[in-house]
Amino acid sequence: MRRLVWPAAVLVLLLALNVFFTPSFLSIQVRDGHLYGSLIDILRFGAPLILVAIGMTLVIATGGIDLSVGSVVAISGALACLQISQDAGLFTAVALALGLCLLLGAWNGFLVAGIGIQPIIATLILMVAGRGLAQLITGGQIITVNSPAYKMIGGGYWLTVPFGIVIVAVVLAVTAFLTRRLALGMLIESVGGNAEASRLAGIRSRGIIVMVYAFAALCAGVAGLMISSNVSSADGNNAGLWIELDAILAVVIGGTSLAGGRFSLAGTVLGALIIQTLTTTIYSIGVPPETTLLFKALVVAAVCLIQSPSFREKVFHRRRRAVAPAPATDEKVRVTT
Amino acid sequence: MGEAAAVLTMKGICKRFPGVTALDGVDLRLLPGEVHALMGENGAGKSTLIKVLTGVYPADAGTVELGGATVAFGGPLEAQRAGISTVYQEVNLCANLSVAENILLGREPRRRGRIDWKRMRARAAELLSRLELSLDVSAPLSSCSLAVQQMVAIARAIDVDARVLILDEPTSSLDADEVAQLFRVLRRLKEQGIAILFVSHFLDQVYEISDRMTILRNGRLVGEYPTRELSPVRLVAKMIGQELAALERLHGEHKTFDRPLVEARGVGRAGAVEPFTLTVHEGEVVGLAGLLGSGRTEVARLLFGADHASTGEITVGGTPVSLRTPRAAMNHKIAFCSENRKEDGLIPDLTVRENIILALQATRGWTRPVPREQQDELVSRYVEALKISPPNPEQLVRNLSGGNQQKVVLARWLILAPRLLILDEPTRGIDVGAKAEIQRLVAQLSDGGMAVLFISAELEEVLRLSHKVEVLRDRRLVAELPNDDRLTTDVLMETIASGGRA
Numbered sequence: 040m041r042r043l044v045w046p047a048a049v050l051v052l053l054l055a056l057n058v059f060f061t062p063s064f065l066s067i068q069v070r071d072g073h074l075y076g077s078l079i080d081i082l083r084f085g086a087p088l089i090l091v092a093i094g095m096t097l098v099i100a101t102g103g104i105d106l107s108v109g110s111v112v113a114i115s116g117a118l119a120c121l122q123i124s125q126d127a128g129l130f131t132a133v134a135l136a137l138g139l140c141l142l143l144g145a146w147n148g149f150l151v152a153g154i155g156i157q158p159i160i161a162t163l164i165l166m167v168a169g170r171g172l173a174q175l176i177t178g179g180q181i182i183t184v185n186s187p188a189y190k191m192i193g194g195g196y197w198l199t200v201p202f203g204i205v206i207v208a209v210v211l212a213v214t215a216f217l218t219r220r221l222a223l224g225m226l227i228e229s230v231g232g233n234a235e236a237s238r239l240a241g242i243r244s245r246g247i248i249v250m251v252y253a254f255a256a257l258c259a260g261v262a263g264l265m266i267s268s269n270v271s272s273a274d275g276n277n278a279g280l281w282i283e284l285d286a287i288l289a290v291v292i293g294g295t296s297l298a299g300g301r302f303s304l305a306g307t308v309l310g311a312l313i314i315q316t317l318t319t320t321i322y323s324i325g326v327p328p329e330t331t332l333l334f335k336a337l338v339v340a341a342v343c344l345i346q347s348p349s350f351r352e353k354v355f356h357r358r359r360r361a362v363a364p365a366p367a368t369d370e371k372v373r374v375t376t
Numbered sequence: 377m378g379e380a381a382a383v384l385t386m387k388g389i390c391k392r393f394p395g396v397t398a399l400d401g402v403d404l405r406l407l408p409g410e411v412h413a414l415m416g417e418n419g420a421g422k423s424t425l426i427k428v429l430t431g432v433y434p435a436d437a438g439t440v441e442l443g444g445a446t447v448a449f450g451g452p453l454e455a456q457r458a459g460i461s462t463v464y465q466e467v468n469l470c471a472n473l474s475v476a477e478n479i480l481l482g483r484e485p486r487r488r489g490r491i492d493w494k495r496m497r498a499r500a501a502e503l504l505s506r507l508e509l510s511l512d513v514s515a516p517l518s519s520c521s522l523a524v525q526q527m528v529a530i531a532r533a534i535d536v537d538a539r540v541l542i543l544d545e546p547t548s549s550l551d552a553d554e555v556a557q558l559f560r561v562l563r564r565l566k567e568q569g570i571a572i573l574f575v576s577h578f579l580d581q582v583y584e585i586s587d588r589m590t591i592l593r594n595g596r597l598v599g600e601y602p603t604r605e606l607s608p609v610r611l612v613a614k615m616i617g618q619e620l621a622a623l624e625r626l627h628g629e630h631k632t633f634d635r636p637l638v639e640a641r642g643v644g645r646a647g648a649v650e651p652f653t654l655t656v657h658e659g660e661v662v663g664l665a666g667l668l669g670s671g672r673t674e675v676a677r678l679l680f681g682a683d684h685a686s687t688g689e690i691t692v693g694g695t696p697v698s699l700r701t702p703r704a705a706m707n708h709k710i711a712f713c714s715e716n717r718k719e720d721g722l723i724p725d726l727t728v729r730e731n732i733i734l735a736l737q738a739t740r741g742w743t744r745p746v747p748r749e750q751q752d753e754l755v756s757r758y759v760e761a762l763k764i765s766p767p768n769p770e771q772l773v774r775n776l777s778g779g780n781q782q783k784v785v786l787a788r789w790l791i792l793a794p795r796l797l798i799l800d801e802p803t804r805g806i807d808v809g810a811k812a813e814i815q816r817l818v819a820q821l822s823d824g825g826m827a828v829l830f831i832s833a834e835l836e837e838v839l840r841l842s843h844k845v846e847v848l849r850d851r852r853l854v855a856e857l858p859n860d861d862r863l864t865t866d867v868l869m870e871t872i873a874s875g876g877r878a
Binding site: 220221222223225226228229232233235236237238239240241242243247300301 | 703734
């Protein structure tokens with residue numbers, strides 16, 4: 040829990056900044072039977088990122104990484120919109136799209152666990168090829184659909200709550216159940232913490248790894264449906280572009296180590312919210328558009344640094360330590376072979 | 377050959393790391409034109425001594441004299457410039473570069489700032505000819521055999537007027553012919569007046585090549601001996617450090633075992649251990665004795681399915697089984713506590729509780745979690761029974777001491793109630809109290825009908841616990857000795873040293 044303190048503090052700080060510039064920032068109203076307000080917008084627009092980041096968290100916990108989720112977002116939206124534009128039912132379209140995503144994720148997992156390709160390379164293949172696949176599905180065009188049922192996924196409301204938020208809540212709850220109530224979380228952390236020891240303890244790490252990549256792709260697929268449904272169109276080129284990087288960032292801000300091992304779903308959600316709030320903040324405090332990315336980069340760098348215990352030690356305790364003891368770490372690092 | 381002739385003298389070297397004294401007043405002297413073996417069990421301080429010598433670590437106390445002048449190197453590069461070159465066990469070369477590039481990397485002959493390829497190839501060929509090797513020096517290193525790569529590393533090492541050549545386990549990945557080839561090269565270098573420091577776990581090789589040896593034990597100097605005057609038995613005794621304490625055998629009466637549990641017939645793995653035949657009966661403790669690198673761990677890993685056997689057949693309770701994965705072995709109720717608990721045992725980021733139930737959870741699969749009450753009950757029972765301290769199941773296992781970590785790994789396997797428990801060095805690096813507890817536990821378990829395969833470098837311990845002892849030497853199972861009154865540590869050492877031929 041303690042490691043969630045810093046991300047939470049950053050989020051509060053960002054929100055406070057917004058309140059300072061826009062006093063009505065925190066107010067939530069009901070208009071036309073829908074919840075309405077800046078906070079709701081952050082959740083609603085952040086929903087796809089949160090979904091992708093949840094899947095990414097599990098992948099990173101096994102010591103891997105998935106660069107292909109952005110392409111999977113595009114593929115899922117493209118296939119669903121294509122089906123609907125060809126008069127398929129909503130259920131068929133969604134099932135086909137998510138089924139394809141599961142297959143693609145299993146492919147990633149097979150490359151990593153079955154063949155032993157480094158995750159960053161294995162998923163880079165689908166990151167590049169997936170964009171092509173998405174364009175193949177859309178025929179290089181932007182497919183627009185006019186289906187109120189499909190529009191519901193990303194743009195609809197359920198009991199005044201935007202439906203995207205409901206989906207995120209459900210996926211989060213299911214993931215938390217699978218990993219924390221069932222034993223999946225412990226086995227994932229074990230594989231990520233020490234793969235060889237896990238194998239010798241009898242864990243079928245290959246199966247776990249394939250499952251985790253498939254799950255990440257499934258999450259990306261749902262996010263893809265959400266994004267394309269929100270705009271009622273599928274853009275093979277730009278849907279989900281660079282979302283994998285934001286997702287990785289969210290996971291890291293949330294305190295999960297890129298080296299694998301312990302992971303925190305709550306941390307990841309906080310991380311994704313920080314990123315989304317930051318985007319909102321940039322608009323609300325009037326940062327010039329051309330410096331937006333630079334501003335974002337600076338804030339993210341600051342967030343990452345403030346979370347590092349050794350950085351805090353250096354900055355905040357420098358004057359207290361009159362004589363710094365010489366670092367004795369060098370000696371222990373080198374191991375004979 | 378007197379003191380004055382020594383090319384290198386180390387005196388009173390001490391090196392402390394936080395919590396351990398790695399070296400305590402060690403002396404070493406190397407004479408020109410000799411092969412000097414540095415002997416000692418794992419953790420005796422051989423590697424640390426080499427690192428102090430080459431400047432990787434600064435010494436806390438003591439002096440190093442090279443050719444009469446006191447020196448203190450800031451790093452391996454400085455040591456190399458002064459004439460001390462090291463070749464490590466794993467070949468530290470770039471397989472994608474050519475032989476010539478590897479030999480002269482960093483000191484390529486240049487002309488007007490550009491590499492003079494012609495001179496470079498000529499120089500490399502000349503260095504190799506000093507080793508009586510002729511190779512195509514422009515071929516990529518990856519096309520050479522491991523032995524040749526080792527020679528290339530040596531050629532690289534002697535390029536800079538080497539006076540001292542350190543070989544750290546140079547033969548561990550070579551076959552017999554390759555070793556012979558390496559030794560021809562070493563003899564040749566010896567004739568050229570180079571002092572060679574040779575580290576190896578293979579006794580035969582040490583006796584074949586070395587002139588004198590220095591023996592270390594637990595960071596202390598045992599002594600320096602001419603190889604001819606020290607018999608293998610006495611060498612082993614000095615390395616292991618025979619304690620003269622009275623041997624208390626935990627198994628008083630001699631039982632007979634007639635129900636074979638696990639039988640291995642002709643099981644072996646190329647490059648790891650020669651085919652062996654071994655039977656473990658129910659309730660029997662079988663000790664595996666042998667020096668480090670003799671194939672003890674390899675035998676254990678084959679019986680657990682951690683590695684695939686390339687030959688032979690294993691039966692459990694009379695039926696042939698295929699142990700292709702640890703999981704398959706676990707299904708036959710075989711458990712394995714590995715020697716290297718940090719790398720192959722614990723998940724440091726998980727808690728004591730999670731580490732203990734990990735194997736049980738693995739056998740159940742992720743969909744059927746062990747209920748929390750059952751976890752807590754199992755864990756608290758074993759934390760208490762094994763006296764794991766601190767007795768806090770939610771502590772991260774990385775924060776425990778070595779002995780307690782070992783108990784956590786033991787507990788993980790004990791809750792599976794295995795029929796065969798393989799313990800690889802379960803008492804290494806842990807304190808005396810924990811050691812005695814683990815030994816008592818092994819005796820108790822076997823009285824309860826569990827078979828135990830017990831691996832330890834400490835012969836007393838093997839004798840105290842085992843009903844029979846299997847002796848390994850140079851990756852071959854050379855003898856099976858019933859543990860009766862005639863079997864003593866001396867007999868065991870004799871067998872280890874002679875390979876069962878005596």
